[in-house]
Amino acid sequence: MSTMTNTGTTGSTSSDSARGEAGRGRGLRLGGMNWLVWRQHRAAYWTLLAAAAIAVAVMVYQRQQMITYLQGYDYPHLKDGWENKFDHAPLNSTAQLLQLVPILIGVFLGAPLLAGDLESGTAKLVSAQSVSRVRWITTKLGVTALVVVVCTTAVSAAFTWWWSPVKSSSYALSWYDDAGFDSSGPMPGALSLLTLVGGVAIGMLLRRTLLSMVVTLGFAVALRLVWSHFRMSLGNVLTVTTHNGVTGENVFPNLPDSAHLVDQSYLTAAGDTIGWGSCNQGTEKAMNVCLEKAQVVGWSVDYIPMSQMSSMQWLGASILLALAAGGAAFVILWGRKRLV
Structure with missing residues (x-):
């Protein structure tokens, strides 16, 4: 009896010590569902984060090159003629590429987020565990949306900073065109979140990864066309x-x-x-x-x-974010009862 008692006490002490060491070693690491979601989609998350970091670095470099050129024309009070030899190709090309970001996020990140689990049967396995479907879906949406917001905010801030010295001139980039308006301020983040949620909803309904990606591509392109048609109606004429x-x-x-x-x-x-x-x-x-x-x-x-550009962007972003919130609510409510 004495031996059994001592063994049990020792085992309990060792177990508590191990848990204590694990707790101290964990620090700020993710745990539970957050860790599971990150590990499952870590390749996509790290790709997005790395692409954002590279894009920001390139924009910072390009801005320094632009400022060096503009200083020859008394920047910030630019003299006439600075447009003659100004190379606006990098700025325009980057703005065009940034318009593809929401589409790529919706197709390659949003569509497979739930469709992959539904197609492979992982969703059934998760639903059989103690974790509720709502928590699983909200964690997937929350972690993915956080990564998207961080990346798009950083890229948008860098592009806006790069563009700001010549923003008042339509020679470099017109603020009312798709490339200028949708690639700066809060617009990349709002458009990306809406296409992300749209892709998740499409994947949840279709339950096939490849088919969901194709349909999400059509949805993202249609969203771009509709948004381009109504964008300028946000302004006060x-x-x-x-x-x-x-x-x-x-x-x-x-x-x-x-x-x-x-x-x-x-x-x-x-x-x-x-x-x-x-x-x-x-x-x-x-x-x-x-x-x-x-x-x-x-x-x-x-x-x-x-002068109305900023207010128009924030109004438009509010509308897009409201639509994204509505889409997220639909995904959670639908998945609560009909996911598997």
Whole structure:
């Protein structure tokens, strides 16, 4: 009896000591479901993190090269003519590549996230354990979304910093185009999260990895097209008018630098507007007769100034993030009862 008692005590002490050593050695390491999800998708996570780090390093280098060139033109107060020899190809190419990031994240990270487990049977194994389906899904979404947010935020911040010295000039990159608007500020993160969640939802419903990736590609491209169509509607359109006629010199309204021209029309004496092409009769005489008959007195121009870019981006990002949150809620609620 004495021997058995001593052995049990010793075993308990050793076990407690081992757990204590493991606890001290763990430190800030991931544990439980977080560790399992990270280990399962570590290749994709590390690839995304490494790509973001390389992209940030390249952008920092390119900005230093650009600043060196601009200093020859008294940067930050640039003199006229700096655009003549400015190489805007790296900036434009990078902006174009950054537009692919949300699509790639949705296809290669979002679509296989649950579809791979459902196709291989891992989801059934997980559902048979003590961990609930909701916790498993939320952990997968949470860890993946965190990695995506960290990477896209870092890349977007680096690109915005790189672009900022020449942002006011449309020669380098137009702020209202897809490449400039969607590659800076909060937009890459918001678009990436929405395509990520969309890919996860598609994979959960289709349960086949390859098919889910193909459908997610179509979803991401469609999202890009729809977003491009409605993006500028986020701005507050301003109108400026003139009453100096429509022909001759200095009759067109002066717009702020890099303003986005929405529409331009003829302004009549009654305050109405008519399309500027309605009096294009082919000859100058016929055009003047038409303008006089319509009582045209000047121009009416609708535009969006560049000063609204930041507010438009945050408004757009809020809408996209709300859609992503709705998609995440759908994934959790659907997976709670119908995942396997």
